[in-house]
Amino acid sequence: MSTTDTVIPAPGRGGPRRGKRGRAPWEEPGSLAGRLGKGGVIAVVLLLVIFPLYAILLTSLSDSRTVNAAGGLVLVPDGISFDAYRQIFSDTVVSRAIMVSTGVTLFGTLFSVALSVLGAYSLSRPGSFLHKPMLFSVLLMFVFFPGIIPTYLLVSSLGMKDTYLSLILPSAISAFNVVVLRAFFMNIPRELLDSARIDGAGEFRILWRIVLPLSKAVTAVVALFYAVGYWNAWFNAMLYIDDSAKWPLALILREYVVNAASLPAGTAGVAGYGHSVPPTLAIKMAIVMVAVLPALLIYPFVQRHFTKGVIIGAIKG
Template identity: 75%
Template sequence: MTVLAFRRRPRKPSGLAPWEERPSPVGQLGKGTLVVLIVVAVLGPLYTIVLTSLSTSATVNRVGGLVLVPDGITFEAYQQIFSDTVVSRAVLVSTGVTVVGTLISAGVSVLGAYSLSRPGSFLHRPLLFSVLLMFVFFPGIIPVYLMVSGLGLKDTYWSLILPTAVSAFNVVVLRSFFMSIPGEILDSARIDGASEFRILWRIVLPMSKAVTAVVAMFYAVGYWNSWFNAMLYIDDTRKWPLALILRQYVVDSNPLPSATAGVTGDAPPTLAIKMAIVVIAVVPALIIYPFVQRHFTKGVLIGAVKG
């Protein structure tokens, strides 16, 4: 009996790392299939929500839930929402809190991170230790509530911004990036007579657009989606942000004040109004994300191990 031994031919070295080599046809097919599944999982629910918010009363009542096949388009739900002062004012409140809060949070985080990235700065070690300590210990709800009430911030818009204005994680991320900037560049600017604020504004910030944009986006999304602070500190419904409206009306199914005021004829179905509020809450993030997407990949990898 003859035994045939098949020896595997050695693979020719290509000079590329394994993850840089061109994938096989099977690998390409698997990656394409995975991407399609992810897109369907993301866009499928969004399509259903948008279509339900644009559906007529008859369509929603006939389906008995979320609409998958369009059968008549109407903007009655959106007209009712924006004719209601509670929801329209909540959109303005969320927009103002997000813009002001993001500017304050990003500014304070950049200033704090830059000062902590310069060895020998004023109270460098105690301040750095305090920031790192926030990763382990965080004051509870009751002490923060008492502090907000004691400062007279309760039932004001500042109570939606100041208690969560600075994130220790974002400060550490910014600090690690600022420390990676060559010190020779900063020293040359100091020799030319530039102050620390001028160095930060003219040199450091232009070199750190990616990480700054990502941190600002994290702050903006956090303010836009924040509802817990409003539930704790805001008693006046006219000062509610959109996130709290979303929770009260969509999640908890609580009625909104004057929910059907000024509507003639058949009122839009409750489910359509709920989905319209969800769309209004999601659209701003979808609009802003493409502008910072090109910085996102580089920004989120700050501090990663490089090979």
């Protein structure tokens, strides 16, 4: 049991690929009905993802009059208003949660990526000292889960409850990400590393100057996975953070959007500021948009690496 093979080698880039440049000469053109049907299916698939996001975005950008007129989610734009966003960013509960989530995501991702890259590099040399036990300690994470209760007991006995560390440390290492990095590092030509070593470079310098620059894409994807994990994490916060002042955005989202709890008095969403107060629905949808936004922003930059075949790791999860 030496390697985990969740990483499928990248499909050959140079090989001829059907459909890359239109129809092959031997391929019959589709019938009109077939083409229309396919176009229809594609349109439905696209709409299933885009339409909810569109309705939510539009509602978050509407004022109370428009939302009331629509009787719920707004589908036809009628004036743009940033009131809901102004409210949640001036409101301490939501804006603080955004700060917490941002901080945890930034520090957590840095910590996780650093540990994983260093660890994956140290595991990329079979036959090195203590290689097997170290590798096993990571690989066995795939086959056994310790369970919620013992982890909870450990974290609370370490005094980490109600600290941000409890949102980072228990989920800091994903075995999957380490294995992905390691597989990539092991594919780097041995001669390259040896020549650097002969020139007197130490392991840290080799990692920093040779291995990492060659692995930018895979490191970016792994960083995205970690960052998305931290930003979305909800269960750890529910377990370990009792103090609602330290809640991350995901918990706020559950509380006020999914469970429809009312926001604390005197903050956003409570009527009484005059006629321009946006409706709660707009505020809810603005919170949803804020939670979606980071993924939407970073995603286009990292997405092309998925298709490059850096990681075909859809097996787990």
